[in-house]
Amino acid sequence: MDGRLKRSTISGILWSSLQKFGIMFLSFIANIILARLLTPYDFGCIGMLSIFMMVATSLIDGGLGAAIIQKKNPSQEDYSTVFYLNIILSIIMYALVYVCAPFISEFYHIPELRNILRVLGCVLIINAISAIQVSRFRKLLEFRKLSIIYLLSILISSICSIIAAFLGYGVWSLVILQIVNSVISTILLCIYGRWSPSFVFAKNSVKQLFGFGSFLMMSNLINNICNNIQGLIIGRLFRPAIMGYYSQAKKLEEIPSTSISQIIDSVSYPILSACQNDKEQLIAILRKFISIISFITVPLMLLLIVIGKPLIVLIFSSKWIPSVPYFQILCIAGLAICMQSVNYNVIAAIGRSKILFKWTIIKRSIGIAVIMIGALFGIYGIIIGTTLSSWILYLCNAYLVQKILGYTIVKQIKDISPTYGISMFSMVVSYILCFVIEESVALYICQVLIFVAIYILLSYLTNSRSLNYIKHIRG
Numbered sequence: 001m002d003g004r005l006k007r008s009t010i011s012g013i014l015w016s017s018l019q020k021f022g023i024m025f026l027s028f029i030a031n032i033i034l035a036r037l038l039t040p041y042d043f044g045c046i047g048m049l050s051i052f053m054m055v056a057t058s059l060i061d062g063g064l065g066a067a068i069i070q071k072k073n074p075s076q077e078d079y080s081t082v083f084y085l086n087i088i089l090s091i092i093m094y095a096l097v098y099v100c101a102p103f104i105s106e107f108y109h110i111p112e113l114r115n116i117l118r119v120l121g122c123v124l125i126i127n128a129i130s131a132i133q134v135s136r137f138r139k140l141l142e143f144r145k146l147s148i149i150y151l152l153s154i155l156i157s158s159i160c161s162i163i164a165a166f167l168g169y170g171v172w173s174l175v176i177l178q179i180v181n182s183v184i185s186t187i188l189l190c191i192y193g194r195w196s197p198s199f200v201f202a203k204n205s206v207k208q209l210f211g212f213g214s215f216l217m218m219s220n221l222i223n224n225i226c227n228n229i230q231g232l233i234i235g236r237l238f239r240p241a242i243m244g245y246y247s248q249a250k251k252l253e254e255i256p257s258t259s260i261s262q263i264i265d266s267v268s269y270p271i272l273s274a275c276q277n278d279k280e281q282l283i284a285i286l287r288k289f290i291s292i293i294s295f296i297t298v299p300l301m302l303l304l305i306v307i308g309k310p311l312i313v314l315i316f317s318s319k320w321i322p323s324v325p326y327f328q329i330l331c332i333a334g335l336a337i338c339m340q341s342v343n344y345n346v347i348a349a350i351g352r353s354k355i356l357f358k359w360t361i362i363k364r365s366i367g368i369a370v371i372m373i374g375a376l377f378g379i380y381g382i383i384i385g386t387t388l389s390s391w392i393l394y395l396c397n398a399y400l401v402q403k404i405l406g407y408t409i410v411k412q413i414k415d416i417s418p419t420y421g422i423s424m425f426s427m428v429v430s431y432i433l434c435f436v437i438e439e440s441v442a443l444y445i446c447q448v449l450i451f452v453a454i455y456i457l458l459s460y461l462t463n464s465r466s467l468n469y470i471k472h473i474r475g
Contacts, residue, residue: 022151024259030158030177031251035316037165038173040244046174047247048108048235049117051228052100056093056124058221074139080197081205083132090128097121108235112171120175123182130186133193149188157181219353219360226364230386233375242379248316249326256300257334260293262341272349282346283407287415288469289342294416295466297338299455301331302427303448310444326383333387336394339416343397347404355400363396419466426454 035043098118105113137146161177169176235243275281304311308328312320347356367389374385395409402408430451437443459467 023154024255026154026158032315033162034165040241042171043247044240044243045171047231047243051232054224054228056097058224059093076198077200077202078205079132080200081202083197084201086128086131090125094121094124116175123178126182126186130189133189136195145192149185153181153185156184219357222360222364226367230382233382245323246326248320249323249330253327253330253334256297257337260297272346276350283405286346291415291466291469293338294419298419299423301334302423303451305331306427306431306447307444329383329387333390336390340394340397343401347400359396359400363393366392418464422455422458426451429454
């Protein structure tokens with residue numbers, strides 16, 4: 001990795017980390033307060049609508065944002081064309097959401113969802129205005145500005161949402177959270193982006209970018225549908241409160257499994273795209289990203305399984321205890337989720353969107369089948385099916401990397417197996433404390449301290465490659 005690219009990688013990771021952890025912290029605090037002010041029913045209503053918002057968002061972007069980043073030298077004509085296309089598609093999708101809202105509320109047997117979805121759908125148009133700004137920031141590796149913008153947006157929107165909850169607005173407090181966040185971030189992105197579209201709409205740009213982006217869009221669309229289909233099934237078959245318990249458990253699990261990998265992903269995709277013609281360098285960078293992700297996320301997921309119950313009671317209060325087993329099972333899924341996207345990104349970065357689309361159909365079809373079979377056994381069957389599906393997705397993505405780049409699944413597992421071994425040993429030792437110390441705050445503190453101490457000590461004693469990557473990231 002040359003000096004400039006390495007500096008960009010380090011800077012990108014640092015600022016993306018600040019952004020993600022800052023947003024995670026602010027969202028975490030806001031969620032704690034909102035969980036005590038609102039009910040599982042309120043969170044369940046929003047969770048039921050997430051799949052429809054995700055699908056609409058995927059269709060609006062059309063993969064063109066990723067295509068802009070992947071393209072070597074996008075022109076002003078390219079940026080302007082994508083900007084106008086995003087606006088047009090967002091208006092079409094909002095109109096579709098508005099018309100379908102009554103049918104969606106009838107599907108869930110909750111009349112209130114009609115107006116909620118129609119108001120929440122405004123986010124689609126708002127976000128479309130700034131979508132190209134985000135792509136430009138990422139293309140130019142200007143993660144510092146993105147971090148500041150997103151942190152300010154989540155701070156202001158969280159405050160507004162909490163005030164609304166105090167005033168008794170219920171589920172609408174969560175709607176306000178999303179709308180205010182979109183409005184503030186869009187305003188700031190447009191101000192600090194210092195870019196404005198030209199009065200041009202080039203068909204050639206659409207054709208060129210869509211050639212790559214269309215397959216990526218369809219892949220992302222299928223991924224988003226499948227990632228949220230559990231909510232659709234749970235919302236249809238069970239009470240809104242059950243959906244609320246599930247959505248909170250999923251949200252908490254995603255903090256380590258998704259947040260850290262997203263930090264790496266936001267940097268890895270443009271970095272991998274920049275060296276897409278150098279196979280050896282691609283593999284070297286990918287191995288480092290995978291090692292760093294696993295070193296951080298794997299122990300976190302396993303520790304969360306051990307302290308799941310006291311953690312949820314401490315954060316959300318005892319009324320959320322039904323979320324505990326959902327959370328612990330989802331943490332097993334999280335072990336696979338944290339590794340999925342970096343394998344996916346390296347294939348996207350070298351422009352192989354068509355093969356990504358083909359494999360997305362294959363792996364997601366298998367995943368949905370597993371979840372549907374699980375649904376026959378109730379809520380736990382759905383969650384276990386989701387977990388199995390996550391591991392299937394990871395193995396399929398890793399297989400694609402093996403097939404195209406030659407970095408085999410065996411080598412990938414070998415690279416992360418020391419981290420898994422040390423983490424599992426730390427988990428077992430910390431869990432054994434349950435049989436020695438009575439259930440109390442002291443027990444939970446000891447479990448955390450023992451787990452962390454053993455993990456760090458063994459990582460140093462075994463000269464962990466993942467730890468060395470982190471220690472020498474500036475070297």
